[in-house]
Amino acid sequence: DSQMTQSPSSLSASVGDRVTITCRTSQTITTYLNWYQQKPGKAPKLLIYAASSLESGVPSRFSGSGSGTDFTLTINSLQPEDFATYYCQQTFSTPFTFGGGTKVEIK
Amino acid sequence: QVQLVESGGGVVQPGRSLRLSCAASGFTFSRHGMHWVRQAPGKGLEWVALIWYDGSNKYYADSVEGRFTISRDSSKNTLYLQMDSLRAEDTAVYYCAREHKDFIATSAFDYWGLGTLVTVSS
Numbered sequence: 313d314s315q316m317t318q319s320p321s322s323l324s325a326s327v328g329d330r331v332t333i334t335c336r337t338s339q340t341i342t343t344y345l346n347w348y349q350q351k352p353g354k355a356p357k358l359l360i361y362a363a364s365s366l367e368s369g370v371p372s373r374f375s376g377s378g379s380g381t382d383f384t385l386t387i388n389s390l391q392p393e394d395f396a397t398y399y400c401q402q403t404f405s406t407p408f409t410f411g412g413g414t415k416v417e418i419k
Numbered sequence: 420q421v422q423l424v425e426s427g428g429g430v431v432q433p434g435r436s437l438r439l440s441c442a443a444s445g446f447t448f449s450r451h452g453m454h455w456v457r458q459a460p461g462k463g464l465e466w467v468a469l470i471w472y473d474g475s476n477k478y479y480a481d482s483v484e485g486r487f488t489i490s491r492d493s494s495k496n497t498l499y500l501q502m503d504s505l506r507a508e509d510t511a512v513y514y515c516a517r518e519h520k521d522f523i524a525t526s527a528f529d530y531w532g533l534g535t536l537v538t539v540s541s
Contacts, residue, residue, distance in 0.1 A: 313481075346527040348464075355514055355534060356456075356464065361527035399464055403525045406478040408454075408466040 314339045314402050318411030324419040331387040333414045335400035340380045344404035347376055347385045350413075351396045359398075360385065390416075421445040421530045423515050428535030431505055441498040441515030441532055449473070449493040452518035454528060455500050457511035457537075467513070468500065471524055483509075505539045512536050 315338040325331050335345065343363035348356040358367045360376035363383060373388040387394055395418055400411040427439040441453070455467040468489040469478045477489050488501040498515050513535050516528035 344525060348528075350464075355531035356528075357531075358519070358527055358529045361519055361529075367527075367529065401464075401466075401527075403527060405525075406466075406469065407480045408469070410464040410466065413463045 316411040322415040341404035423532035425532040425535040439500040448496040450521035452524040459511040
């Protein structure tokens with residue numbers, strides 16, 4: 313199974329900041345890496361698929377990069393509605409594992 | 420618009436069974452693989468099971484293999500999760516989710532239901 317190590321597990325940031333979250337996998341997954349945003353009490357929302365493709369309707373301040381085993385989610389100019397928990401996920405092979413999550417809090 | 424609505428959750432004793440349903444609408448159900456994902460209280464996301472668009476292949480997390488069964492009825496546009504031999508550690512919100520790309524099972528999960536809570540407790 314491909315283990316997903318997401319970091320940091322939490323961070324504090326201010327509106328307007330640039331935020332970077334990383335995800336490392338224990339096996340190469342080419343670009344089968346997705347990013348989700350989850351707010352309390354809500355279902356996850358797909359942000360980025362295939363490592364760097366922006367899902368329809370998602371603001372362009374979100375971007376993803378990486379391939380192989382190392383991936384990054386970047387949020388440029390953090391907005392109030394971006395405070396949430398973010399998860400990476402690999403869909404290279406089953407089980408489709410998720411990272412442990414990164415909680416983005418207001419500084 | 421795409422909608423996924425889960426039902427069937429509740430409180431159940433350890434060792435008992437429960438069947439979850441996910442009613443799909445707003446898209447051609449028979450073209451998309453479907454998943455179940457769960458989230459224990461205060462914890463992260465855990466993928467549970469996948470069924471291909473045509474039902475021909477099914478895959479499970481090790482934690483539920485042999486106890487849970489995923490199925491679908493395209494005539495009813497409904498996804499199911501039969502959960503047997505339930506344990507306390509199965510307590511979670513269970514979400515159904517749709518494969519992003521049709522006829523593929525390794526893309527991303529683009530639509531999710533609101534979830535249904537399963538509590539396993541004596």
